[in-house]
Amino acid sequence: MNLDALQNFCAENGCTCLIHEPMSAHTSFHIGGPCDAFITVETDAQLCALIAYLRASQHPFRVIGKGSNLLVPDDGYRGIVVTFSGTAAEDMTADPEQGILCCGAGTTLKNACRAALRASLTGLEFAYGIPGSVGGAVFMNAGAYGGEISQVLVSVDYLDENAEIRTISAKDAQLSYRRSIFMDHPEWVILRAKFSLGHGDPAEIQSTMDDLMGRRKSKQPLEFPSAGSTFKRPEGSYASMLIDQCGLKGLTVGGAQVSEKHAGFVINRGNATFADVTALCTKVREIVQAQTGFVLELEPEVLK
């Protein structure tokens, strides 16, 4: 892989390129070895040019958001990681009359919720406090407190495998519990999402957002790095309830621990490695299956 040529391309196109950047600096778990290069883009034009370059030069790559649903191995990722810069986190337009909010993929969910509030639009409050980007949320149909992306999504613009910009409707995006069509097409790049929201009272919207954030702070171990819920909800039960029932709160491997505060979270106590987290998750899965019969599936994606 010619990293010098890649760096030159990035410099010419105004993207930031960090060679052998540790992914622990870009994941909410603070875990992960180096990628070959970590590139940040500010605009769709930069992103499209970069993706075309990476495809032409056959560099393997992945586009990520805020790294809040990722587990990266200790030896890192052999490829290029692309994400959005700070300015892309503000890329939103609202049409209060039509009840439409359009967000760039790099917009944080927090900023998207604040934009909806400013436009007196209701329906996105559930996402306030999910620490990811709009792209990441669409990718996995993020949800919380009874809401999920599928309930408000109208359509998604994305770059397909032939570098064509396409639009897919929410209906065709195959959204279901923590799933979307984008998971079957990791080569597609989400560019922007359009949401349909209702007209609401700003005071009520703000109060719901504050309430949900308060519930997170009181129940979740936000003081430690993690990737949120470690396991998906199994059909007919709740992962955190099963783990708690098996007495696994506090179970530790190296620096990884099943949170004492919320059994659904594996946390990084300070120096956890990918190996610690995966060994702990294997133990939890084995014990839960042996004691309850439920099979737990990892929710964060392993970047490989």
Ligand SMILES: Cc1cc2nc3c(=O)[nH]c(=O)nc-3n(C[C@H](O)[C@H](O)[C@H](O)COP(=O)(O)OP(=O)(O)OC[C@H]3O[C@@H](n4cnc5c(N)ncnc54)[C@H](O)[C@@H]3O)c2cc1C
């Ligand atoms: C404390 C905490 C609480 C959480 N609570 C919740 C919760 O309540 N509900 C919930 O659903 N999740 C929750 N999460 C998990 C996470 O925040 C969500 O899954 C979020 O949607 C991930 O977004 P991201 O931008 O961080 O994605 P990343 O982790 O960066 O990426 C996740 C996947 O999306 C893909 N992706 C990201 N952007 C693009 C793009 N533009 N184009 C193509 N693919 C893309 C990546 O390649 C990767 O496969 C929580 C996480 C933490 C740390």
